[in-house]
Amino acid sequence: MSTVELQNVTKIFDKTVKALDDISFTVKDAEFFVLLGPTGAGKTTTLRAIAGLEKVDQGKILFDQEDVTTAQPAARDTAFVFQQYSLYPHYKVFDNLAFPLRSPLRKVPEEEINSKVNKIAEMLKISNKLNNKATELSGGEMQRVAIGRALVRDPNIYLMDEPLSSLDAKLRESLRVELKKIQLNLGATILYVTHDQAEATTMADQIGVLENGKIAQIGSPEEIYNNQILFM
Numbered sequence: 001m002s003t004v005e006l007q008n009v010t011k012i013f014d015k016t017v018k019a020l021d022d023i024s025f026t027v028k029d030a031e032f033f034v035l036l037g038p039t040g041a042g043k044t045t046t047l048r049a050i051a052g053l054e055k056v057d058q059g060k061i062l063f064d065q066e067d068v069t070t071a072q073p074a075a076r077d078t079a080f081v082f083q084q085y086s087l088y089p090h091y092k093v094f095d096n097l098a099f100p101l102r103s104p105l106r107k108v109p110e111e112e113i114n115s116k117v118n119k120i121a122e123m124l125k126i127s128n129k130l131n132n133k134a135t136e137l138s139g140g141e142m143q144r145v146a147i148g149r150a151l152v153r154d155p156n157i158y159l160m161d162e163p164l165s166s167l168d169a170k171l172r173e174s175l176r177v178e179l180k181k182i183q184l185n186l187g188a189t190i191l192y193v194t195h196d197q198a199e200a201t202t203m204a205d206q207i208g209v210l211e212n213g214k215i216a217q218i219g220s221p222e223e224i225y226n227n228q229i230l231f232m
């Protein structure tokens with residue numbers, strides 16, 4: 001996976017809305033970086049800019065020191081877990097998980113698809129649901145599949161936009177723990193967005209606090225806790 005760096009990135013919508021205002025931070029290879037901030041802070045815009053789904057107005061985005069600021073999304077090779085889950089409802093869980101590997105650009109052999117899907121399903125504890133259609137799942141299971149669909153790939157970075165926010169407190173907590181374990185296991189580089197301070201503290205190696213499109217603070221969970229930046 002890759003080190004991902006933002007240098008002085010600014011994004012303005014409709015000529016007036018400064019969604020990102022000169023933000024800079026680095027997500028190191030194999031690091032779990034949490035971007036923490038209230039609604040409207042610019043979290044989703046940051047992820048979309050990194051994925052190449054949003055053009056930035058100023059600044060640079062680098063993957064392993066290589067400038068990708070104007071590169072197309074496919075060339076950046078990121079895996080996105082969206083804020084709202086977006087499964088193919090009539091596909092079985094297996095086929096939802098296999099989908100990113102079946103892209104004509106990738107040409108992964110069926111055997112390898114099979115083994116990857118089974119491995120990820122096991123990690124996410126959904127092996128017994130592989131033959132269910134996506135519509136035949138609980139919300140928590142759907143969200144596991146959405147995360148699994150990113151994890152079957154080996155991209156430069158996983159971009160996760162509040163993937164647990166629609167779940168109840170208990171499930172959210174257990175999935176946090178599982179996701180953290182999986183990340184350590186895979187040595188994955190993750191940029192994870194949340195507005196939940198507890199979630200940030202339990203999962204992050206580094207936290208970046210985002211407020212009004214600006215990075216207010218960056219540090220380890222302890223450093224952020226000790227400084228008690230309160231925005232909620």
Ligand SMILES: Nc1ncnc2c1ncn2[C@@H]1O[C@H](COP(=O)(O)OP(=O)(O)OP(=O)(O)O)[C@@H](O)[C@H]1O
Pocket residue numbers: 013014017018019037038039040041042043044045046083195
């Ligand atoms: N396509 C767009 N056109 C115009 N303004 C936009 C667009 N997308 C986002 N914005 C604005 O940019 C700002 C940041 O939005 P963003 O979606 O990044 O926030 P967020 O931190 O993800 O919030 P939430 O926690 O509610 O998901 C907001 O003021 C939003 O209204």
Ligand SMILES: [Mg+2]
Pocket residue numbers: 043044045083161
């Ligand atoms: Mg958002």
